[in-house]
Amino acid sequence: MSDAEGERGLSAYTESQIIMTTVRLVAPFSLTYGLFLMFHSADSSGGGFQGGAIAGATVLMIAFAFGIGPTRDWVKNQTLVVMTAGGVAMFALIGLIPMLFGDAFLAHPVFKTELGIKTKYALEGVEILGIAPIVAGIVTGLFFVIASGFTAEEEEVATDD
Amino acid sequence: MISAFGAVLFVFILVTALAAAVLRDILAVIIISGAYSLGMALFYAFLLAPDVAMTEAAIGAGVTTLLLLLTVTRTVRQDHNRAIERPNVPALLVCGGFLIVLLMTVAEFPVVGDPAIAWDNPAITQYYIDNAYKDTGVKNAVTAVLAGYRGFDTFGEAMVVFLAGMAALLVLKRGVFTNE
Numbered sequence: 001m002s003d004a005e006g007e008r009g010l011s012a013y014t015e016s017q018i019i020m021t022t023v024r025l026v027a028p029f030s031l032t033y034g035l036f037l038m039f040h041s042a043d044s045s046g047g048g049f050q051g052g053a054i055a056g057a058t059v060l061m062i063a064f065a066f067g068i069g070p071t072r073d074w075v076k077n078q079t080l081v082v083m084t085a086g087g088v089a090m091f092a093l094i095g096l097i098p099m100l101f102g103d104a105f106l107a108h109p110v111f112k113t114e115l116g117i118k119t120k121y122a123l124e125g126v127e128i129l130g131i132a133p134i135v136a137g138i139v140t141g142l143f144f145v146i147a148s149g150f151t152a153e154e155e156e157v158a159t160d161d
Numbered sequence: 162m163i164s165a166f167g168a169v170l171f172v173f174i175l176v177t178a179l180a181a182a183v184l185r186d187i188l189a190v191i192i193i194s195g196a197y198s199l200g201m202a203l204f205y206a207f208l209l210a211p212d213v214a215m216t217e218a219a220i221g222a223g224v225t226t227l228l229l230l231l232t233v234t235r236t237v238r239q240d241h242n243r244a245i246e247r248p249n250v251p252a253l254l255v256c257g258g259f260l261i262v263l264l265m266t267v268a269e270f271p272v273v274g275d276p277a278i279a280w281d282n283p284a285i286t287q288y289y290i291d292n293a294y295k296d297t298g299v300k301n302a303v304t305a306v307l308a309g310y311r312g313f314d315t316f317g318e319a320m321v322v323f324l325a326g327m328a329a330l331l332v333l334k335r336g337v338f339t340n341e
Contacts, residue, residue, distance in 0.1 A: 042304055044301060045211040045212050045301060046215065053215075056224070057224055064227065072340055077338050085323075087319070095312065119309075120297060120298040123304060123308040130319060135322055142325070143224070145333055145338055
């Protein structure tokens, strides 16, 4: 806790009973809605981008209500890296599988003809495993990175190469 | 022609956009931009584009406002003796001229929801409408186009989002998003 006090972005936090209670009520719904948009994107409006953004915004909302410092300690850097890099890797992997069968990159119908998996599941895989974690991870990560800010004084000397 | 809701929404968007442009206090501008984005989100929903509306509400009104607020807490709040920015006459003339050109094109726009609209590319649009469900088994044609037919585009867009995060880490000279 004490190391966070020097950073002005974190000390700007004021505890508010109203905001905390509201976020406590709204957060489960917004997270569920985000997940619904991801998992139901094939049959209703929504998609990985929208769902991921709303799921990511839920973490921002919690940080806004309960303080950025404690929330940043709670979200592991590893989790965000696995989500974003893993999302890119999963998207690419789903795209590369059709190439194993001699078809084009991201030629989803191959899943049906060669593997017996519905084409729909390939599209949902791209949305849920690819786009959604990338967007959710980057939205959350960007927020924490900007909150911690640029510490110029400690890096100034090292950048002289 | 225009419903009462649409008219109120239009006025709200116009007022918030103007206020964001002319006010001098940055904190006020950020809050008003958030309200503007929320108005735009409702406007997209009003134009039957729910996917865009959800993105605008989450990213435009939510995330962007928070990121700007975080940034402005690191600056010093200035005392302004004037609340409103004095207009820059050359800029006003250029923007005014551009507005007139844009407004002239509005008359050429088809009515929203008109079934007889000539599409930009009728053959391809009709192909998606006819074949999206048959080809992919996905009822939401937007998802079918984004993740299926134009999957390569979407892969590029996902990479852009990923690289934006990486670029922020590089620019801020940090190795981690949160604490290790």
